[in-house]
Amino acid sequence: MVPALLMDLYELTMVDAYLAEGLHEEAAFSLFVRRLPARRNFLLACGLEQALTYLETLRFSPGELAWLESLGRFSRRLLDWLEHFHFTGDVHAVPEGTPVFGQEPLLEVVAPLPEAQLVETYLINQVHLQTLAASKAARVVEAARGRPVVDFGVRRMHGEDAGLKVARAAHVAGVSATSNLQAAQRYGIPVAGTLAHSYIQAHDDELAAFRAYVHRFPETTLLVDTYDTLEGVRKVVALARELGPDFHVQAVRLDSGDLASLSQQARTLLDAAGLERVRILASGGLDEDEVARLLAQQAPIDAFGVGTSMGVSEDAPSLDMAYKLVEYAGRGRLKLSPGKVLLPGRKQVFREEQDGVARRDVLACHDEVLPGRPLLRRVMHAGRRLEGASPPLTVLRAHARETLASLPPEMRRLEPVRPSYPVDVSPALSESKERVVTGLRERLAAH
Amino acid sequence: MVPALLMDLYELTMVDAYLAEGLHEEAAFSLFVRRLPARRNFLLACGLEQALTYLETLRFSPGELAWLESLGRFSRRLLDWLEHFHFTGDVHAVPEGTPVFGQEPLLEVVAPLPEAQLVETYLINQVHLQTLAASKAARVVEAARGRPVVDFGVRRMHGEDAGLKVARAAHVAGVSATSNLQAAQRYGIPVAGTLAHSYIQAHDDELAAFRAYVHRFPETTLLVDTYDTLEGVRKVVALARELGPDFHVQAVRLDSGDLASLSQQARTLLDAAGLERVRILASGGLDEDEVARLLAQQAPIDAFGVGTSMGVSEDAPSLDMAYKLVEYAGRGRLKLSPGKVLLPGRKQVFREEQDGVARRDVLACHDEVLPGRPLLRRVMHAGRRLEGASPPLTVLRAHARETLASLPPEMRRLEPVRPSYPVDVSPALSESKERVVTGLRERLAAH
Incomplete structure (x- = not known):
């Protein structure tokens, strides 16, 4: 059930006027991000399925x-x-899990003008959220250098729908599992979780709490920082001695304090007790910078639980995403508002690679054939989804992994890279823009 | 229909263990924000209804x-x-639309431990989102100094649910209307909208577009910046001459460029044409700082359309909100994790006022009687909502307006104020904390 009324009032008033005027010829709208947030070297397209x-x-x-x-x-x-x-109508789109850059269409809608206009609000709402979330999550995954990242963020994501969709987008971007049961059910994402401080607090002492939880969930991860992290680890060691061969705890979770130092000391305590196989999960206000910092300090952390920062894309909680009319009745369309550059007409993006590494993208007219791999393909025709338009999440994850790996290594860094990844405009598209601007200025001058 | 599975896995594993252990005595959980974001002098409680x-x-x-x-x-x-x-269980809560500060409970849940634990994720998810949104919106409303603010943000809010709930929270905080039809339908918020650039672009010239739109919607607001803002205003003037007494356009919308200068020039053009009653609506990447800056420059703007920045709380897209066990089986509970201070037991907040202005808050034990107005009251008993717990939105708006007006004026400034609003801890609560900490340390030492 999609919420039909989740749209700006003006979509309906404009459609009302289009119908009154008989403006029902074919329109093309392009959904793209004008420019990337300062701390994003790429975005990861996501949300096409929805x-x-x-x-x-x-x-x-x-x-x-x-x-x-x-x-x-x-x-x-x-x-x-x-x-x-x-x-x-038809939809042409970049597959989910593909890195994209400023001005590149994530999707284009080609349909009679009223139809293409009507769907604006919801398309942006959904593609914006998941692209935002996947782009942030890809950074966290990159920072974790192969260690699993688990999404713990549902409680502070922006509402119910974000809880679901951000978990999905993060999984596409390489996050291993989610704590959100609904997202796990809906999308088949592996579900993960440990326990909260409240469980420990409700018991008279920490060891009794550990013992009780492990009795019920032998392979759990134990949260050790409720009172004193290293004392907590010592209690895990005591429990291991107590249970002997029945001790199957997989990991301890450190959730506060100096995680670099505490993880070192926890590792030492665990190893000294012969518990080399008990892993260390870190959580507590982590973001990609903190994950990178911890690993740069050789913190022996095996997995990361990342919540709010990833869940709301804390350092860049929105993208300058727009859905703009680029063609109507066979003619390229533009606007000239300052600071809001627009390229006319339907487009294709060609990604040129060399030795498996992306070197530059070329924004072209949709019917050009240029060197490189075309990123947009038709995924819907006459209102029907085409075969192959909705790969399973496992395929999207693999696609994201591959295409992220083919980015120039410097573009995968957390810090902003200048110059940014080159996105050039094809000569034909440049000429098309010039023609449309000239025509527009002539018409504006004539009136 | 509430989404039952929208919860962290660990809520269910903990409840499973509580049931196995027979831990079903009464627990109290407190939902509060640990500390305010750097650029918030207060938060506005919201989301209790949900x-x-x-x-x-x-x-x-x-x-x-x-x-x-x-x-x-x-x-x-x-x-x-x-x-x-x-x-x-029971719920005690601060009414929606009340300013709150760090460490103050927005709500407390008192219920058998498994029940109170189970609901953690969703309660945070909803109260966090709306409190975040109301707190941001209150700043924008304050900056607009009585001029209407319209929520245009649904397209870049984080998903469907945020589109609804942020519109609601913003309305509680004083925003006049929303562009989101679904929020208007669901909550009875006035709906507002203008038109998009695509409508202008789809026509061969701007004046023809204006003429057609006004024919269908005579009292509309016309978007004038598609090609050149002042030329657009001149076309509105031309249309007024053309239509004479049939011209009922209410406003022009400026959506790009130097809004201070353009609004001055637009005002001059409109006034010179006898169109003093045509108002000026500004939009385009606005936030509270930009609104304040425009008004400080005497920009003759009559209303503001504010989108993404308010919709995602761009400068502070999350709050450090927690839901913590503070009492179980009649005993205050704490944790000692560094940097995560917790006060034990159920609480009351007393707001002391002088000449109608709030002077300080005192965090107290729930059964204390101290000077000042108690902020928390019981809103649910034995799982049933109490009469008066759900005032209509108009009442919540009036309450927000009054309680915001009673804040010390400096606390309503956009810039951070130091020292922050005083929140003291009552002697009884301090002693209670000392007792719990001492007891806890003794038990920890004993094991």
């Missing part, structure tokens, strides 16, 4: 239509059109 | 139970308990 589901299933219920009518703003023509609405 | 609805309606469906069973992690005892789950 965009396509929306386009396939968007319908207006009698209740929604009655409510819209009650506003007294809309024409009978619009309400009738909405009653029979189903999307009939 | 928290109460969750507690009243949380049930596990056969499908959800079957999926949980399929994980092979949980005991039959837990699954049976979940099958018959309904929340039976």
Whole structure:
């Protein structure tokens, strides 16, 4: 069930006017990020699956239509059109899990103008969230250098839907598991979890709490920092002695304090007790910078639980993502608002590689054939999803892993790289832009 | 329908263990923000309504139970308990629309330990989002100094649920209207909107676009910056001449460029044409700082459309919000993890006022009676919402307006104020903490 009313009022008023004017010729809208946040060398495209589901299933219920009518703003023509609405257009898109850069379309919608306009708000809402989340998560995964990263962030993600979608996007970007049961159920993501301080606090002493939890969940991870991290580790060691061969605890979780130093000391305590196989999970306000810092200090941490910072993309909680009309009735369209550059027409992006490493992208007109790998492909035709448009999450993860690995190594660094990855505009697209701008200026001058 | 599986795995494993151990005595959990973000002098409590609805309606469906069973992690005892789950506890809370500070409980849950534990993730998820959003929106409203602020942010809010809940929270905080139809329908928030650049672009010239839109929506706001803002305003003037008494356009919208200068020039053009009553709406990447800057420059802007920055709380996209066990089986509980101070036991907050201005808050034990206005009150008993616990949105808005007005004026500034608003701890609560810490250290030393 997609929420039909999750849209800006103006989508409906514009469609109402388009219908009144008979403006129903084919339009192309391009969804792209104008420029990357300061601390992003690339973005990871994500959210196409939800965009396509929306386009396939968007319908207006009698209740929604009655409510819209009650506003007294809309024409009978619009309400009738909405009653029979189903999307009939095409979509061209970059596969989920592909690195993209500023100005590059993540998807393009080609449909009669009213249809393509109507879906703007929701398409941005969903592709923005997941691209934002996947882009952040890819940094955390990179920083962890092969160690598993677990998403612990649902509690401070922005609402129910973010809890689901951010977990999905993070998994595409390489995060191993999530603590969110709903995301695990919905998307088949492995689920993971330990225990909270409240469990320890509810017991009269920490060792009794460990003993009870391990009795129920022998292979659990034990949280050791409720009172004193190293004392907590010593209690894990005591429990191991107590249980002997029945001790199967997999890891200890350090959630506060100086994690570099505490993990070293915890490792030493565990190893001295013959518990080399007990791993160390670190959590507690981690982000990609802190993960990198800990590993640079040789902290013997085997896995990271990352929550809020990844869950809300703390250092860049939004992208300058837009959905812009680039073509209508066969003619390229532009706007000239300052600071908001737009390239006209449907596009293709060619990624040129050398020895398996991406060297530059070329933004081109959609029907050009240039060297390099074209990134956009048709995923929906006449309102129907095409075969292969929705690979399973495992395939998307593998695709993300491969395409991230093919980025120039410096682009995978956490710090901003200047110059940024080169995105050039093809001569044909440049000429097209010049033609459209000239035509526009002539028409503007004439009026 | 609340999403029963939107919770961290560990809530269920902990409950499973509590049930196995017979730990079902009464627990109190406190939901609070540890410390405020650097650029927040106060937070505005919000989201209680959704928290109460969750507690009243949380049930596990056969499908959800079957999926949980399929994980092979949980005991039959837990699954049976979940099958018959309904929340039976009490909730004490600060009313929505009340300013709160670090360490102050926004709500406290008092219930048998497994019940109070189970609901942790969702309560934080919802109260965090709306408190975050209301706190940001209150700043934007304050900066606009009485001019209407309209929420345009749904497209870049984090998913569907954020689109709804942030609109609600912003409205509580004083935002006048939203562009999000779903939020308007769900919560009765006034809906507002103009038109997008795509509408202008789809027409051969701007004046034709204005004419067509105004024909359909005579009292609309016209977007004038698609090609050249002042040329756009001149076209609005031309349209006014053309339509004469049939011209009812309410406002022009400036969405890019130097808004201070452009609004001055637009005002001059409109006034010179006798269009004094046409107002100026500004939008385009605005936040509270930019709104304040524009008004400090005397920009003749009558209303602000604010989107992404308010919608994601760009400068502080998360709060350090926690839900902590503070009492179990009649005894105050603590943890000692570094940097994560906790006060034991159920609490009350007394806000002391002088001449209608809040002077300081005192954090006290829940059964103390101290000078000042107590902020927490019981809103749910034995799982049932109490009368008056859910005032209509208009009442919450009025409450927010009043309580914000009673803050010390310096606390409503956009810049951080030091020292921050005083939140003291009552002697009784301090002693209680000392007692619990001493008892805890003795028990820890004994083991």
